[in-house]
Amino acid sequence: MIEVIAPGPYATVQDLGRPGYAHLGVPRSGAADEPSLRLANRLVGNPESAAGIEFTLGGARLRFTTGAWAAVTGAPCPLSLVRPPAAVPGGPGPQGMCAPFWVPAGGELGLGVPEGGLRTYVAVRGGVEAPVTMGSRSTDSLSGLGPAPLAAGTLLPVGPTGGLAPITVDGAPPPGPGTGLLRVLPGPRDDWFVPGALATLCSGPYEVSQDSNRVGVRMRGTRLERAREGELPSEGMVAGAVQVPPSGEPIVFLADHPPTGGYPVIAVLTPASLAGAAQLRPGDRARFRLA
Incomplete structure (x- = not known):
C-alpha cells in the first residue's frame, strides 16, 4: 500500500488509457508522456501497461507501508528517500532518476520541483491497483472517468508481484534537455x-x-x-x-x-x-x- 502524504499541484493514476471508445464519446486518456510511463514500468519489471502515478511539477511525498521496488522517470526532479531508522541507520539518502531502487516498509519517497519539463512518473513493482473503469485505471480530467485526482491521505493498493519477471534493467539514460x-x-x-x-x-x-x-x-x-x-x-x-x-x-x-x-x-x-x-x-x- 502507498499513502499519499502530499500530492503536489496535481497528481493522478495513469496507465496507457482506454482506447476504442471514441465512438461513445469517451477519450482515450492515459499517461500524457506515454514513453516515460512505459520506461518506468520496464525498470521495475512491470508490463508497460501497468498503472503508475503522474505528478505535475513535483512537490510530492509518498509513504510505502510495505517495501517495494520503484522507479521515477519523466521530468527530472530531485528525489529523496527517508528510510525508517531500523532499515538504514544513515537515514535520508538521494535516489536517482531512471533506475530501480528499493523503498523499505515505512519509507517516504519525496519528489522536488522538476529542473525542466512538467510531468514526472512513479512506477512501483506490481503496479498501482486503482479501480478499473472501461478497461483502464487512468484518471480522465475531461470526462471524470477513473479514480479522483490524488489528495493527501489517498491510499493506493499495489498489485501482486509473484508472477512478474525478475528486474533485469539497472538503469536507463536520463532524458536530455527538452528542445521545444x-x-x-x-x-x-x-x-x-x-x-x-x-x-x-x-x-x-x-x-x-x-x-x-x-x-x-x-x-x-x-x-x-x-x-x-x-x-x-x-x-x-x-x-x-x-x-x-x-x-x-x-x-x-x-x-x-x-x-x-x-x-x-x-x-x-x-x-x-x-x-x-x-x-x-x-x-x-x-x-x-x-x-
Whole structure:
C-alpha cells in the first residue's frame, strides 16, 4: 500500500488509457508522456501497461507501508528517500532518476520541483491497483472517468508481484534537455487556412499559455489566418492534433482531449513529439517543424 502524504499541484493514476471508445464519446486518456510511463514500468519489471502515478511539477511525498521496488522517470526532479531508522541507520539518502531502487516498509519517497519539463512518473513493482473503469485505471480530467485526482491521505493498493519477471534493467539514460521542437505532419484541414499558414506555424516560436492542462497545450504567438468562414461539423480528433480556434492561436491536444471537435486542424504532431509537448510548462517556448 502507498499513502499519499502530499500530492503536489496535481497528481493522478495513469496507465496507457482506454482506447476504442471514441465512438461513445469517451477519450482515450492515459499517461500524457506515454514513453516515460512505459520506461518506468520496464525498470521495475512491470508490463508497460501497468498503472503508475503522474505528478505535475513535483512537490510530492509518498509513504510505502510495505517495501517495494520503484522507479521515477519523466521530468527530472530531485528525489529523496527517508528510510525508517531500523532499515538504514544513515537515514535520508538521494535516489536517482531512471533506475530501480528499493523503498523499505515505512519509507517516504519525496519528489522536488522538476529542473525542466512538467510531468514526472512513479512506477512501483506490481503496479498501482486503482479501480478499473472501461478497461483502464487512468484518471480522465475531461470526462471524470477513473479514480479522483490524488489528495493527501489517498491510499493506493499495489498489485501482486509473484508472477512478474525478475528486474533485469539497472538503469536507463536520463532524458536530455527538452528542445521545444515539435514535428508535425500537415493537415487534415490545412486547406481551411490562407496559403502560407502552415509556413507561419513553423516560422516562429510560440509560448505555452498558463491555461494548458492534460486536455491540451494552448499556444500564444502569431495568429493563423483562415481562408474559410464558419466552423466544421464535429469530427474525430486524435492526440497531437493542432487545432486552431477563432483566436487563430493553436492548441495541441494531449491525452485527455475530446474525441470530437469543430475547429479546423492544421497539422498533427508526430508520436515522438507528443511526449515532448506533454512536458512543456507554462512560459516555455516551442517551435513547430514539418516532419
